[in-house]
Amino acid sequence: MGYPEGHKEKTRDRIIAAARKLWKSLGYQGASVDKVMQEAGLTRGGFYAHFKSKDDLFSQALDQDIAQGLMEEMDEEGVNSLDEKRKRIIDFYLSVEHRDHPESGCPLTALTQESARLGEAPKTVISGLVQRFSSWITGDKQSKQSLAALSMMVGTVTLARATKDSALSDEILQAAHKELDNMLNDNQHKEYLRRKSLSILNKQA
Numbered sequence: 001m002g003y004p005e006g007h008k009e010k011t012r013d014r015i016i017a018a019a020r021k022l023w024k025s026l027g028y029q030g031a032s033v034d035k036v037m038q039e040a041g042l043t044r045g046g047f048y049a050h051f052k053s054k055d056d057l058f059s060q061a062l063d064q065d066i067a068q069g070l071m072e073e074m075d076e077e078g079v080n081s082l083d084e085k086r087k088r089i090i091d092f093y094l095s096v097e098h099r100d101h102p103e104s105g106c107p108l109t110a111l112t113q114e115s116a117r118l119g120e121a122p123k124t125v126i127s128g129l130v131q132r133f134s135s136w137i138t139g140d141k142q143s144k145q146s147l148a149a150l151s152m153m154v155g156t157v158t159l160a161r162a163t164k165d166s167a168l169s170d171e172i173l174q175a176a177h178k179e180l181d182n183m184l185n186d187n188q189h190k191e192y193l194r195r196k197s198l199s200i201l202n203k204q205a
Helices: 007-030 033-040 044-049 054-062 066-076 082-093 096-100 108-117 120-138 144-162 166-204
Strands: none
Touching: 007 033, 007 044, 007 054, 007 108, 033 044, 033 054, 054 120, 066 082, 082 096, 082 120, 082 144, 082 166, 096 144, 096 166, 108 120, 108 144, 120 144, 144 166
């Protein structure tokens, strides 16, 4: 008797969900294939029916990261403004909820800490995630501003999770949020003035 329709896809999704949860709490190296399959409630033998390797699982799992889910949610709500999207992303990222629940948060905060031990394939995937996340912040995946903003966000959450003092941890999140808002708003104003000046010069030409 065969499996019902969609069984393979559902099993694959269970493995991915288990992997994402363990990677964010144990790290890439700490979450072995055995642990991932145990978390998914499956035997190790079934792993290779869905993935070529642990790196392959890693690549596919990051395509379903929570940031992507947040963007899809905003698209469904009809949020088109870059400013509003950026605000929601930053509010989520620098929140107490995100700090306290790494298992359901952004993978960058967990995985970048062990980057030296990652292979080329995982590093390539992380590079793509950095560019994708950066583009959501400013609309440009390679601008200095977007990369600086993302670096500040990842570093802030990592530091906030590392401290034992809850009050200090909260202060770290709040201070970074304020500085990030100031940085992005200031750069927006400068860009507006630059474009305004170019418009005036073009009219005078």
